[in-house]
Amino acid sequence: MSLADIKPGECAIVTNMKSEAQMRRRLQDLGLISGTKIVCIGKSPLGDPAAYLIRRAVIALRKKDADQIEITEVNQWRRS
């Protein structure tokens, strides 16, 4: 499954990032590595991009970029 598949209100754990080098660096700088929890908190009015909660910061990613991020353990998000 990829990050683009989860709906607003769902969370997941990142397992692998297939993004091209530059984008992967950028995501790593934002604290996204495999094992990181990520939450989809909403989509823009036209459905793309979507907003994700990464280490308590909200980052918008386009669908084609979210598609490169593989995830597992999709759950309903509960704040902890």
Add this chain to the structure above:
Amino acid sequence: MEKVIALAGNPNVGKSTLFNTLTGMNQHTGNWAGKTVELARGESKRGDTTFYWVDLPGCYSLLAHSEEEETARDFICFEHPDAVVVVCDATCLERNMNLVLQVLETTHNVVLCVNLLDEARKKKIKVDLLLLSKRLGIPVAGTAARNGEGLEKLFESIETLDSEKLRKTELLEYPKPLEEAIQKLEKMAEKEIGDKAKPRWVCVRLLEENESFAASMKKYWGKSVSETQEVKETLKSVWKELKEQGYEKEEIRDAIAETFVKASEKICKDAVIYEDRQYDKKDRKLDWLFTSKKTGFPIMFFMLLLIFWITISGANIPSSLLSEGFFWLEERLVELAVAVHIPKTIYDPVIFGIYRVLAWVISVMLPPMAIFFPLFTILENFGYLPRVAFNLDRCFQRCCACGKQALTMCMGFGCNAVGVTGCRIIDSPRERMIAIVTNSFVPCNGRFPTILTMITIFLAGNAAGMFSGFFSAFLLASVILFGVGMTLLVSKLLSKTILKGMPSSFTLELPPYRMPQIGKVIVRSIFDRTLFVLGRAVAVAAPAGLLIWFMANITVADKTLLRYGADFFDPFARLLGLDGTIFIAFLLGMPANEIVVPVMLMAYLAQGNLINITDATVMRQLLTQQGWTWITAVSTILFSLMHWPCATTCLTIKKETKSLKWMIISMAVPTVMGIIVCFLFATTARWISGIF
């Protein structure tokens, strides 16, 4: 004693606010990623020490994936500031810690400044500063820069850097194979660079084959360490060994980045406590309101409308008061000149040329600017603009451009030159160029008055009272939307022709909402922006006024120079629904768009006299006498929206792109579009009105 202190930090952590509070220098701060695009410097005195503060561009890392990160890294690494203060957002400390660790790898002289403590308190987030200081081995100061809280502690922390024994051991431990490789390189690197930089930091950059860093070493040290024969060979063998252990170049880079992230996690564990699980509930609710399918776009349009409506209705009265006041003063000035026997040949050009154009520029421009700028800054500081980029990104993606272009367009509302500089926040060079070339499709504050005057005189003039203001705002918003549409269209055309390419990857941070300090915003936008822009307009308006006066009064063979010019451009301008005089006004308005309407009026009025140019009826009469119809007005609006950018913007484009070619393209694109659109509009409109 003198100390050079660099301020580093992620975008949007209140770094510029801190810088302003520290130095008292008024540098504009905004609530979006990557606003500080040039290194701002300022100083402050404390005791007998002078602190020189350098505001580095906001960045997420020092690994240099963008121009801003490169600038920040080069300053920290090669300019050797006495200390680096890393400013962090207390509400999002773990993410910020990544940069702290990277800076700590380059230098030991680091102070951690946990800013926005006021926001953290509001959200019931507790930060254990002592624990952080212990874990990191550096002084930590908690601040709320907006209220000046904690600044004393920050100064003290910087001073303790000299006296206290700092941690000299490394915080970060890379995976074993990497550590072994670093060890092999470190001695050699030390020999090469001495104490110019931390060898370990340089070694890690060598291992990850950081090309931008190699280039900077060459620039600052004359040669890159990787060029040394010994290092070169060792690197080769080290890479070979690592490859055998499963570490290709990409894996090396991943491992380094992951080490930082994991270390940040460890350092922040239990040091930041979120007492309220729902601490960001308000932010998420507002996000829903501003970006949901149902409400996102309507609210955006409503905001646009509201801003214009307030600006238009608020500016009306002060504008006419100013205009009356200036006219009254003009009469007195003439009387005075006559009384003290100044010859007419001198006071005529000075009063009717320079003074009058100045008076018009000020009375037409000052009130809307003084209202628009603060309103816009409030939205900006509140954090609404990134949401606009979020909402509109899909449109830009379709046009193979970057969603952050929406942000640079917003900056363009204030001033296109600022918008062009702001395009640095776009990483992809291709998309950045698109944003630069199309920036002038957003009418800057200098063009607002032109468009607004046309709307009030010809299009909304008949509607009454409150409704008239609202109708004008609606028309103005429509013009802006048309400009946005043109931006998208031209972006797409560029992507399919001279700037071919696919949309690149990008991340856009949506920062927490922050209540703007309205009082400060008003004061700051009036002093920083309004007066600055007005000053620039006035500086241009004075000579332009003089020039146009001479052109309108020097006669050669029964025709004024202005007439010659206007007649020359007239046939072409008429095709566009304009006339020669309007076209000349746009040409003369190149140094600053603000003077287009005054110059035009002055040209029309070469012999006549006009009392109050804010009086719509009088203006309408005057322009109708010159053969204006609603078609002329709309064409003028369209041409104002789309023609060559002003001189300042052109020079900025040249500076930013380092290319004359792109400056010329940026001038040609809007001009050609303007000519096409005006021609099509004028032809169609004439044809339609011919039928009825």
